[in-house]
Amino acid sequence: MDINSVKEQARLKMKGFCGACKVCDGNWCAGQVPGMGGTGSGSSFKNNYESLKNIKFVMKTIHDSKNPVLKSKIFGKEIDFPVLGAPITGTKFNMGGGVTEEEYCIDVIEGCKKSGTIGMIGDTGDPACFEYGLKAIEKNNGYGIAIIKPRENSEIIKRIKMAEKAGVIAVGVDLDGAGLVTMKLFGQPVGPKTIEDLKELVRATKLPFIAKGIMSVEEAKMCIEAGVDTIVVSNHGGRVLDYCQGSADVLEDIVKAVGDKINVLADGCVRSGADVLKYLALGAKGVLVGRPLIWGSIGGRVEGVEVILNTIKNQLFQNMILTGSQDVNKIEKTIIKK
Template identity: 55%
Template sequence: MDLKEVQSVAREKMKGYCRVCPVCNGVACAGEVPGMGGSLTGSSFKINVEDLNKVKLKLKTIHDAKNPNLNFKFFDTNLDFPIITAPITGSVFNMGGALTEREYVDSAVNGSISSGTIAMIGDSADLTMYEEGINILKEVNGKGVPIIKPRENPSVIQNVKKAEKINPIAVGMDIDGAGLVTMALKGQPVGPKTIEELKEIVSSTNLPFILKGIMTPEEAKLAVEIGAKAIVVSNHGGRILDHTQSTARVLPEIKEAVDGQIMILVDGGIRSGVDVFKMLALGADGVLIGRPIVIGAFGGYKEGVSLVLNNMKNELYQAMILTGCKDLASIDRSKISVEW
């Protein structure tokens, strides 16, 4: 099995939901929500990819970084590389249903673990999907992170307590899911949170709390204030609000605002290990991968997910060699140029 074979199988299985384009840039699927596209014009999805393409690496080959160390400390867990599978749900109404929800989550979780990293599991309008994810994480001794939609606080806290029973690495909320069309269509109320509401949720658990969906320095500082231990710079893959800024563009200023106070993760438009390198150079500690994992799962189940992740890992390793980076801490702004 290789990536071309995985993509070919996924293209057939996801027909009508994802074209598995040669370049996953949001152009062909603009406005296809539900589906795999971006909201309305799809500009938020497209700008994630476009702005990341404007970041260029500085080639360096006179150095001693011959065997880079990719190890990533994620709270109390050591990962082989700084790439985590993003929380994605909705196999039936977003991906075509060729895999059941359990099959998709199982492939994402176990394919990630077999590659030396972990997956986050998601929440959705179908209340059973979160339960499925929790059950699968239980089977792997909690080696993953449940991410909960911004429902009413009692419901969020109830889901936090369900997560605690399997002792995951951390727990979190994708607050950027506040405007999801798919949730609204299913009659599941989600929305923004006040500082007080977030403090109530974070204080309800001893697990490290991750707040996903931060796109401004101001809200990054608020995440620190409420006691979150990590943020994910994310515009939800461009699926909730048209014409947002890209994650790559806002990442440096968020880094500057909260550097050293909180772990910074990022997603959006990352399609290769070179893209991972770019995000780390722009200020992220680690990255989340979404759509490529979906393609891997539909095209090759657990093995397809592992293939996608291992390919990105190898590309990151090669990029580090060719830029003179011995370890992740060596990847900084001096290793790139930005054309925006």
């Protein structure tokens, strides 16, 4: 099984939902929410793609970086490369039902673990989806992360306690899910949070707390004030707010502003090792990958997820050699030009 066969199988099973396009730029699926596209005009999805595409590498071939170090640490765990599985749900109404929700959770958690990294589970209006994710994590000895929709705090805390019982590595809230269309379909209220709301959630657990969906310096600083362990710079894959900036447009400013006071991850149109390296050069400590893992699960189940991740890992290794980068934890901004 290789990446082309995985994508071909995914394309067949996701007909009408995702074209598993050669260039995943948000054009084919624009406006398909529910579905795999970006909301409205699809511009926010496209901006993620364009902002990354417009960053160019400076090739370097006179150096001694022959065997780059890909290992890094996140939440106290050593991982083989700094790429995590993003939290995704909705296999039936977003992906076409090529796998069940339970199967998808198993595929991502196990596939990530076998590839040497950590998968995240998501939350949606159907409570069974979150429970399937927790079961997959529990089955893998707690090797996973639970991300919860921005519900009322009492509902979030209830799910944090469920996640703790399953033994997860970390918990968090995808703040970028505020106002998500798919949650409305289930009659589940979600919305923004205040700093006091975030403080309450951070106090509710001893686990590292993640705030996903930070797109401004101002809110990154608020997360520091609230005691958040890690932020994810993300516009929710372009699926919630039309005409939003791309993650790569704002990442560098956020990293400059927060320094080492908080861990910064990035999410948005990661399709290759080159995309990973660009985000690292902009200052992220790691990235999340989403849609490609859907292709992996639907096109090849656990093995398909492994194929996707190992392909990205190999590309990252090669790109590091060709930019003179020795260590993923010390990527220099000088390897890129905007």
